[in-house]
Amino acid sequence: xxxxxxLRGQLADTAQRLRDTRGFEVDVAALxxxxxxxxxxxxxxxxxQNLRNTRSKAIGVAKAKGKxxxxxMVEVSGFGDELKASEARLAEIQQAxxxxxxxxxxxxxxxxxxxxxEKANVEVRRFGEPPRFDFKxxxxxxxxxxxxxxxxxxxxxxxxxxxxxxxxxLARLHxxxxxxxxxLHTGEHGYLEVNVPLLVQPSAMQGxxxxxxxEEDLFSTDTGGIKRYLIPTAEVSLTNLVxxxxxxxxxxxxxxxxxxxxxxxxxxxxxxxxxxxxxxxxFEKVELVSIAAPEQxxxxxxxxxxxxxxxxxxxxxxxxxxxxxxxxMGFGATKTYDLEVWLPAQDTYREISxxxxxxxxxxxxxxxxxxxxxxxxxxxxxxxxxxxxxxGRALIAVxxxxxxxxxxIRVPEVLRPYMGGAExxx
RNA sequence: GGAGAGGUGGCAGAGUGGUCGAAUGCGCCGGAUUCGAAAUCCGGUUUACGGGUCUCCCGUAACGUGGGUUCGAAUCCCACCCUCUCCGCCA
Numbered sequence: 001x002x003x004x005x006x007l008r009g010q011l012a013d014t015a016q017r018l019r020d021t022r023g024f025e026v027d028v029a030a031l032x033x034x035x036x037x038x039x040x041x042x043x044x045x046x047x048x049q050n051l052r053n054t055r056s057k058a059i060g061v062a063k064a065k066g067k068x069x070x071x072x073m074v075e076v077s078g079f080g081d082e083l084k085a086s087e088a089r090l091a092e093i094q095q096a097x098x099x100x101x102x103x104x105x106x107x108x109x110x111x112x113x114x115x116x117x118e119k120a121n122v123e124v125r126r127f128g129e130p131p132r133f134d135f136k137x138x139x140x141x142x143x144x145x146x147x148x149x150x151x152x153x154x155x156x157x158x159x160x161x162x163x164x165x166x167x168x169x170l171a172r173l174h175x176x177x178x179x180x181x182x183x184l185h186t187g188e189h190g191y192l193e194v195n196v197p198l199l200v201q202p203s204a205m206q207g208x209x210x211x212x213x214x215e216e217d218l219f220s221t222d223t224g225g226i227k228r229y230l231i232p233t234a235e236v237s238l239t240n241l242v243x244x245x246x247x248x249x250x251x252x253x254x255x256x257x258x259x260x261x262x263x264x265x266x267x268x269x270x271x272x273x274x275x276x277x278x279x280x281x282x283f284e285k286v287e288l289v290s291i292a293a294p295e296q297x298x299x300x301x302x303x304x305x306x307x308x309x310x311x312x313x314x315x316x317x318x319x320x321x322x323x324x325x326x327x328x329m330g331f332g333a334t335k336t337y338d339l340e341v342w343l344p345a346q347d348t349y350r351e352i353s354x355x356x357x358x359x360x361x362x363x364x365x366x367x368x369x370x371x372x373x374x375x376x377x378x379x380x381x382x383x384x385x386x387x388x389x390x391x392g393r394a395l396i397a398v399x400x401x402x403x404x405x406x407x408x409i410r411v412p413e414v415l416r417p418y419m420g421g422a423e424x425x426x
Numbered sequence: 427g428g429a430g431a432g433g434u435g436g437c438a439g440a441g442u443g444g445u446c447g448a449a450u451g452c453g454c455c456g457g458a459u460u461c462g463a464a465a466u467c468c469g470g471u472u473u474a475c476g477g478g479u480c481u482c483c484c485g486u487a488a489c490g491u492g493g494g495u496u497c498g499a500a501u502c503c504c505a506c507c508c509u510c511u512c513c514g515c516c517a
Contacts, residue, residue: 042476046486053486056498060444069497076497226507246473367474378473 115325128318139345207366355386
């Protein structure tokens with residue numbers, strides 16, 4: 001959520017900025033009308049509440065002294081209806097304001113290039129060279145099918161489209177990747193390992209911004225009459241850990257990592273990446289989340305992105321870092337770097353990580369604050385999240401980049417300790 | 427799933443209809459005392475929102491959550507959620 005000040009006093013300017021950067025249209029007329037009424041209604045409501053409180057106290061005092069209170073009672077009943085109506089109207093207005101405000105995206109940082117879609121993203125850096133093969137490289141689906149390692153048919157029988165069954169050495173390699181990433185981030189990058197719930201309440205989804213706007217992207221359950229959502233990323237669980245809390249300044253930045261399942265409905269992506277395990281309803285990811293003081297969040301963003309890059313570098317996977325343009329960023333982000341890994345079979349780079357600074361956007365939604373020593377007051381934190389990295393896609397990248405002519409796959413050196421020392425899976 | 431107990435400020439813990447945003451203790455901050463410290467004493471110490479004459483003042487709201495009763499609710503009623511203990515079941 002944007003700072004309410006931007007949606008009240010500086011509405012015209014804010015609307016212009018959202019239009020320029022994201023092509024998003026705020027309902028200016030509706031917000032203006034609500035704000036105009038809100039002010040008078042709120043003042044009147046509080047006036048009446050004050051009146052009621054003072055009169056009620058007076059009744060209490062009079063009764064204690066054994067005096068007659070009937071005159072006071074009549075006076076109070078005179079404005080009871082108006083108070084009730086006024087309170088109800090105020091609640092309506094505040095709800096209506098929130099309904100709009102919760103659907104307004106974040107405003108991009110000044111360093112973000114303007115653009116409508118991914119074509120305007122800017123390559124920032126590049127690591128490694130795409131491998132050369134003296135044979136035609138196979139895609140991961142084909143490599144996986146050879147030994148029954150990767151079984152889309154069985155998965156489809158069990159669960160339908162966009163699921164995968166992994167078996168044997170490939171399943172182990174997948175597990176090795178997750179372990180390696182987790183060990184790297186906890187051991188060398190200073191992140192605290194956290195194991196999180198995969199099912200969360202609607203309030204958590206609203207906190208990180210999936211709700212109310214993107215419900216169709218989520219899986220949910222209402223078992224026992226309780227609505228819960230499956231997390232699309234551990235960012236939801238990790239970030240919401242600081243919801244409704246005030247973090248002391250010396251605890252910042254708070255760096256947390258989690259290996260988790262992620263669930264995405266992938267609504268609207270029919271026909272895209274249908275082959276193999278690039279786009280699944282269920283996948284694993286090692287997530288990084290940083291909770292930072294405002295003045296350190298952009299530095300933290302660079303650091304976090306580096307932590308994700310190190311994963312790919314240690315795995316020996318070629319990648320490039322893209323700075324997303326204003327039109328291609330997620331709902332809550334002010335600045336995002338995507339890491340794209342080289343996939344030989346597709347002859348292109350594909351997203352494997354996305355690192356975003358959300359500034360106070362999520363923190364405001366979830367009441368996550370820190371105590372600013374300079375002001376002595378609780379102020380919204382900055383939250384950041386990044387994939388460090390997507391495990392399924394990392395598996396694909398390793399398979400395709402490390403494949404041999406016979407369809408066997410070399411094991412990247414850093415993964416061998418997790419593979420019983422194996423140099424090759426065949 | 428069955429039986430019981432309970433949810434109050436950073437923590438512990440009083441408070442069963444009226445000046446209670448809430449005693450007391452601990453913690454924390456400031457001050458006094460001290461050569462310094464401990465101890466002791468004094469004062470202060472929640473958050474959100476709104477208004478203003480906007481480094482301060484005023485108001486409103488918040489005692490698990492949501493409703494209800496009442497002139498007035500931490501306190502009474504209803505529903506729900508959560509925690510703990512015992513039993514059952516269970517990875």
